[in-house]
Amino acid sequence: MEDKPVEINSPIQLLVEGNDGRNFFEAFRRHLAISECDMQIHNYGGIRELSGFLSAFLRASGFRDVVRIGIVRDAEPSADRAFQSVQSALGNVDLPVPARIGILSAEGNPYTSVLILPGQGSGMLETVLNQSFAGTPVDVCIDGFFECIESTNGGEIHRPDKARANAYLSSTPEPQVSVGVAAKKGYWNLDHETFRPIRDFMQGLCTV
Amino acid sequence: MLERIKITNFRRFRELEVPRTTRINVITGSNNAGKTSLLEAIFLLSSGGNPIGVNIGRDLRGLAEDTQKPAAVREILWKPMFSALDTGTPIEIAAHHTDSGSISVKIALEEAAKTWRKEDAFADPYLVCTFFRDNGQIATSVYRLTDVGIEFMSGQAEIPFTAKILLPYLDTTGSEAAGLLGALRQRKQGDLVLEALRVIEPRLRSIEDNSVSGAPMIWGDIGLSELVPLPVMGGGIVRIASLALAMATVAGGVLLVDEIENGVHHSVLSNVWRVIDDTSRKLGIQVFATTHSYECLQAAASAIEDDDLSIHRLEVNEDESRCVTLDRSQIDGIIEYGMEVR
Structure with missing residues (x-):
């Protein structure tokens, strides 16, 4: 049966990158217990799809009643360039543009806010997730695992942030799930201090 | 082609602007947003204020039986045309037409005291329709109520563009359809209807209009020992025949279709849109069609490949109407991301 249109x-x-992003932020919203905050979370696809998504999103029925939009994007190589890319996408569709990461735009109708993960520098959602178990015995095991691979002939750890997150999940009851589904199943310690910027961002969207 | 439509004080619309259009326009919106009223307004404009346009409200709203007496015409047909029953403000429907230029129709309900003939002393008001082109008054049609109905008192025929309106519950059948097909066959255009019908009935080899049963009707050859009357082949066939016949008779004009998905199974919606796309392109027809169906929107987007497709969503907020228009790339985005657009 086809899904009903959203x-x-x-x-x-809240617009997030990919299915993992959507699952993670749905889990995080539930964790924050901000049930009184009437928020919808959408997956806008990959970073190259944000502009096209916003153009269609503005025309979807119900948009006229939206008061705040939050956009989350991975920094990948550069947080600054990622932020500028989102600013550009907002400007292209004549939406208000926030001046700084994590701060609401000065103008509303609707207000916009942008979060770049992991914050400064380069990285992604997995970079933040990995910080939540840094220094734990499992993390030490993963270090050993990676050293073992790199010591083999031709061994190399590709995309170390994603590799570490998935290696961590191999220690959970359901190692096959993705990082986003793992959040819904409670496999990440969402109370960890590393998630404070995400907490502040989501609460900022919800606060009148 | 019609561009930049503006409607003032008509039915749901205190004011509504449709700032841009394409060859094929799909109109959506919640119930009572004014989808049918937009079609009605375009048809009124096409009539230049002449009787066929003024009376279309009867058919569109299923009121033919209820509006025979003068009081019924005034209370059921005329006054509700004016937004919020504000009969003190004229209705205005305006557009830019690529061939006819800036055109508009103004409709006013004038008191009987301001009579058009001094000897008339009727208590009922007059409906006065004035057609303008490029801001110059071209023609005026006046209607008054009598004991037997509406009298078209005066006016000159001025039809700025041809238009045909298809209603969801009143498909073309029987003698009217047979007559239309006969006329098309005389111009060697009968295949246009046959190709359209084959979209949902691939067995159909040919169609013809004849009166063998005593009444003119379209009959089809689906490979049986005898021809079969078209109406018994199903509601979908009748609907598509109505669409094809309507398009064939409005070349160069505008086709208005209410609830286009009516009677059409979802599996053939794309094919139906392909027929509409091909035929409207060949015959230079602009199409405005209303729909409630997301499947119908998806089918239109998949069948019509170029940029000649728009979706116009009518919204009402605290009695203010607005039209949100989606261009091709926005339509593709909406459907790709599975967002609601109706």
Whole structure:
């Protein structure tokens, strides 16, 4: 059976990158217990799809009642360039543009805010997730595992942030799940201090 | 082609602008947003204020039986045309037409005291329709109520563009359809209808209009020992025949279709849109069609490959109407991301 089209029916909209991003932020919202915050979370696809997504999103039914939009993007090589890319995408569709990461735009109708993960520098959602178990015995085991691979002939750890996150999940009851689904299953310690910027960002969207 | 439509004080619309259009326009919106009223407004404009346009409200709203007496015409047909029953403000429907230029129709309900003939002393108001082109008054049609209905008192025929309106519950059948097909066959254009019908009935080898049963009707050859009357082949066939016949008779004009998905199975919607796309392109027809169906929107987007497709969503907020128009890339995005657009 085909899915019903998604209606925009909440005043606060959070746009995130990929299915993992959506699953993670849905889990995080539940964890924050901000049930009184009427928020919808959408996957806008990859970083190159944000502009096209926003152009269509503005025309979806229900958009006229949206008051705040949050956009989350991975920094990948550069947090600054990632932020500028999102600013550009917002400007291209005549939406208000925030001046700084994590701060609401000065103008509303609707207000916008952008979060770049992991914060400064380069990285992604997995970079933040990995910080939540840094220094734990499992993390030490993963270091050993990576050293073992790199010591083999031709061995190399590709995309170390993703590799570390998935290696961590191999220690959970369901090692086959993705990082986003793992968040829904409670496999990440969402109370860890590393998630404070995400907590502040989401609460900032919800605060009147 | 119609561009930049503006409607003032008509039915749901205090004011509505449709700032841009394409060859094929799909109109969506919630119930009572004014989808049918937009079609009605375009048809009124096409009539230049002449009777066929003024009376279309009867058919569109299923009121033919209820509006025979003067009081019924005034209370059920005329006054509700004016937004919020504000009969003190004229209705205005305006557009830019690529061939006819800036055109508009103004409709006013004038008191009987301001009579057009001094000897008339009727208590009922007059409906006065004035057609303008490029801001110059071209023609005026006046209607008054009598004991037997509406009298078209005066006016000159001025049809700025041809238009045909297809209703969801009143498909073309029987003698009217047979007559239309006969006329098309005389111009060697009968194949246009046959090709359209084959979209949902591939067995159809040929169609013809004849009166063998005593009444003119379209009959089809689906490979049986005898021809079969078209209406018994199903509601979908009748609907597509109505669409094809309508398009064939409005070349160079505008086709208005209410609830286009009616009677059409979802599996053939794309094919139906392909027929509409091909035929409207060949015959230079602009199409405005309303729909409630997301499947119908998806089918239109998949069948019509070029940029000649728009979706117009009518929204109402605290009695203010607005039209949100999606261009091709926005339509593709909406459907790709599975967002609601109706």
